[in-house]
Amino acid sequence: MSGKEKVTIYDISKKLNISAATVSRALNQNPKISEKTRELVAKTALEMNYKQNRLAQALKSGKTNNVGVIVPYINRSFFSSVIRGIEEELTPHGYHVIICQSHEEVKNEINQLNALLNTQIDGIFMSVSKTTQNTDHIKKALEEHTPLVFFDRKIEMSGVSSVVLDDFKAGYMATEHLIMEGCKKIAHLSGDINLEIYKNRFEGYRSALEKHGLTYHPEHVIQTNSKIESGQQAVAQLWECEEKPDAIFSAGDYAALGAIQELKSRNIRIPEDVCVVGFSNEPFTKYMELPITSMDQTPLLMGKIAAQVFLEQVKGNKTLTIEKKVVLSPELFVRSSSGRSILQPAEN
Amino acid sequence: MSGKEKVTIYDISKKLNISAATVSRALNQNPKISEKTRELVAKTALEMNYKQNRLAQALKSGKTNNVGVIVPYINRSFFSSVIRGIEEELTPHGYHVIICQSHEEVKNEINQLNALLNTQIDGIFMSVSKTTQNTDHIKKALEEHTPLVFFDRKIEMSGVSSVVLDDFKAGYMATEHLIMEGCKKIAHLSGDINLEIYKNRFEGYRSALEKHGLTYHPEHVIQTNSKIESGQQAVAQLWECEEKPDAIFSAGDYAALGAIQELKSRNIRIPEDVCVVGFSNEPFTKYMELPITSMDQTPLLMGKIAAQVFLEQVKGNKTLTIEKKVVLSPELFVRSSSGRSILQPAEN
DNA sequence: TTGTACGCGTTATCAA
């Protein structure tokens, strides 16, 4: 009903016969303004349906109050939960979160990153794509002095903060759990070893084997991607070995699911004959008829901490860049796919 | 290495001893500029690592080249696929997509909507939250003359375009499929009837029953939410009826999953004793040991069409608002949970 | 306590 065209502080100032500066000050709770005018302006602004033009404000102040998040996919439970964590922490501080997907393609990652920088974002949170080898685009971004926080999948560079999972520990814990369940020949479905996280999970697996005096069989380690099919193929390949595994620790839930499907089709009992552990604690792992044991990465916490690191960075002295590396501990949710000792199905 | 501070067209103009206006024109492929200066400017801009300040440009032009998408949750396969569709269609036109979540809360929906409008977005795509009854915030948004396109969950208002699924048809198809499989007593797990989509699915269900001469039992319709538990409870409730159902058409996949879990725990065979059909074609439906028949909402297409509707709107005459209502046809993926006649498990 | 004037980076209009 009220105004069709955008109303500015100038319109308000004309109506009230005061200067635009006064209106601006009144609206921004500037202390040196009379209570009377402040109220009058507030009232009039409301009446005229005034909306602050954040573009102009941002252009002036150099701050947009927007932060960008770049993730491979938004529909992975892990990533969407991290985003949720960032949102929850940043919203009270007036920040708005812009979400971008790289779809695991560096090309998109570069585009999204540049788009965000061009839009004059106040900070960037990112988890690099699997195909990111060259890091020039990230180095260039750093030159712009936009705070950058890596989470989960980081790239090692000085001056950049990161919040990641202790993937080594996670790999170690998962493997040790399988050993405790009595497994002796534990196979590992690894992810792309180019990514630190998968390398660390693998190292943790290997270390646990060693610690417990189990021999490491290189042919029991199969590289998979996050697809169900690759888990199926991995099992097919593993069962060609003369030494068949009695457990599988998968670095991803989807591959674990595929492995389970393939094992079942071969009439191998789970967990009696083979125990399976996945990674990420995707919701479906607990929905399954045979719920899958999985490693939780505490994504909500990861997002919140990443946001806190960012806030410290912008609140602090701008000229000095602080580098903060946070490492979170994983949590194993033991379910029927590996819980031989569990009598009743777990609640989680 | 190059520049620490932001370089502007003014810096370039000083370096080349030409006016900033000329630089701007050269950069914007303005026809009345000599080829020589154009190249010179382009080269210098690159050298100086010039980046256009989109904020300033947006302030000037009134266009940000950003569009906003508001969905209840980003980690639902359906919504993330729609977003993907919008992205694919809009990226080639230079638009960038800002994603927001309402978490099914009107309060958040209002906040996100206002935040987007304040950021001077060029258009908004939205799927309203379940709790949205009052539509004042949307009406207010319309007054700002920002193109708005509803998808999936719309609110009926004149002058607003929408792209939705033919939910009546979907409900009808699902039910008819069950009838074809020989089911006579089909129960329905409905969603929140306040939302048009769920109401239409229910109407479709009812219409199919009628068409095929089956009696409608009100006690066979249970309202559920999108949680697994509500599906379990619904079955518990249904099996208290004297007339036990021999099929279940659920308006959501999660409720369908819960229903299946409960049926199994009661040793009821699927699909022999009871057939189950879900809705949304969430990925997990085909991962299950017993894959679930589900209705696909062609989300990718829905996103693309919504984007096209938006493009038509901004390309066309601004003063006249066009209203376009697109209705898409659903597609049923028949799987083991209802496919009695299927001998081999379906591929999809 | 309030007003004046300027700048943020860009583009568009008018002259030259």
Added chain:
DNA sequence: TTGATAACGCGTACAA
């Protein structure tokens, strides 16, 4: 073909 200048909407030193 190019230059000078105003304008987009806001915030803020400086002056009053």
